[in-house]
Amino acid sequence: MTAPSTLKVALAQISAVWLDKDRTLQKVLDSMESAANEQAELIVFGEGLVPGYPFWLPITHGTAWDDQIQKEIHAHYARQSVQIEKGDLVQVxxxxxxxxxxxYLGIxxxxxDRGGHSLYCSLVYISANGEIRSVHRKLQPTYDERLTWSPGDGNxxxxxxxxxxxxxGLNCWENWMPLARTALYGQGENLHIAVWPGAVRNTENITxxxxxxxxxxxxxxxxxxxxTDFPADTPHLELILKNSPDVLANGGSCIAGPDGNWVMEPKADQEGLYYxxxxxxxxxxERQNFDPVGHYSRPDVLELTVNRQRQHSVRFKD
Incomplete structure (x- = not known):
């Protein structure tokens, strides 16, 4: 283990075994073993890695209303989704x-607690003691993601x-939400995790x-x-492959330092762990000349209020 002031991190730029929860979780476990062998103390995985990102939506007319094809693919997605309460992350x-x-694992x-049928893009933090410390449900699914994911809350x-x-940490385009970032800054964040489905165009500037x-x-x-990563048992695979580009997500994992310069430039097209x-x-x-929630803030003029209650559709008073 490194000194308290330093932290060795591992960036797991891997593909899901698409819409196969168990096999993708095995890749997660294997990556964790590899990272530990390199003395990493934190490992981060991409957005929605388990069981995978909904790549079918823009290439199969995902907006079609009451369409049987969309229903069947969505049902397959739901069956492979992660149910934390049922122990799906116990091994992790x-x-x-x-x-x-x-x-940090994207699921x-x-x-x-929301009925057990709707899907949320969530970022889970598991401590080095093996405890799930937070489950952040993406506040606002982006564009066509709203066809399959539900909006989260501030918990x-x-x-x-x-x-x-x-x-x-935050999921994908909610990293563009200034108030979501501020909510984390205000709690003392100094290592920000941004997870993505995979595109250098997303990470190269905002990071x-x-x-x-x-x-x-x-x-x-x-x-x-x-x-080539779509498994043979994917529902309506012929339609998906007919419209799919050769590369749907090309990576882009990277690290920037507190001065905005690269610690590690974006890595494209290569599966693996980066340290x-x-x-x-x-x-x-770098906080000497600027601190957005400290000496360079004006809480007497500008103040953010955050609701961190977990949202429920039904509350019972027995």
């Missing part, structure tokens, strides 16, 4: 504890202590921008997806 938690490895969640807008660092704005380290992790060691002192150096 157990291995995190064994390896003393913190984990498609089907939570029982997961939380940060976590990891050695000298304070780490928090450095958030780093410059927050004077924090920013880790962006993306997945990969190629036409870096971050020095907390760099955060303190």
């Amino acid at each position: 938690c157990s291995l995190a504890k064994k390896l003393k490895l913190a984990v 498609i969640e089907r939570p029982s 997961g807008l939380q940060v976590h202590s990891l050695k000298n660092f304070t780490v928090g 450095r921008m958030i780093a410059q704005e927050s004077r924090s380290f920013v880790i962006s992790v993306s997945s990969l997806m190629r036409k 870096a060691t971050l020095d907390y002192n760099r955060v303190l150096e």
Whole structure:
């Protein structure tokens, strides 16, 4: 283990075994083992990795109303989604504890506290003690994602202590939401995790921008997806392959430092684990001239209120 002021991180730029929860979770476990062998203390996976991103929507007329094809693919997606309450992440938690490895994992969640049928794009933080400390449901699914994902709530807008660092995370385009970022900054975040389905065009600018704005380290992790990654048992595979480009997600995982410069430039098209060691002192150096929620804020003029209650459709008073 490195000194308290430094943190070795692993960026897992891998593809899902698309819409196969069990086999994708096995890739997660294998990646965790590999990262621990390299003395990593935090590993980050891409958005919705388990069981995969809804790539079928824009290439199969996902907006078609009452369409049987869309219903059948969606039902397959739901069957393969993650149900935390039923123990789907128990193995990941157990291995995190064994390896003393913190984990940020992107999942498609089907939570029982919202009835157990709707899907949420969630980012789960598992501590090095193997405990699920937060489940952040994406506040606003982006564009066609709304055809299959539900909007989340503020419950997961939380940060976590990891050695000298304070780490928090957001999913994909909610990283563009200034108030969501501010909610994390205000809790002392200095290591920001941004997870993506996979595209250099998404990560190459915003990663450095958030780093410059927050004077924090920013880790962006993306997945990969190629036409050849669609399994043979995918519903309506012929239609999907007919309209699919050869590459649907090309990665783009990267790290920017608190000055906005690259620690690791975006990595494209290559599956694997990438490593870096971050020095907390760099955060303190860059906060000297700018701190968005500290000495360079005006709470007497501008103040953010955040509702972190987990939202429920039904409340019982027995």
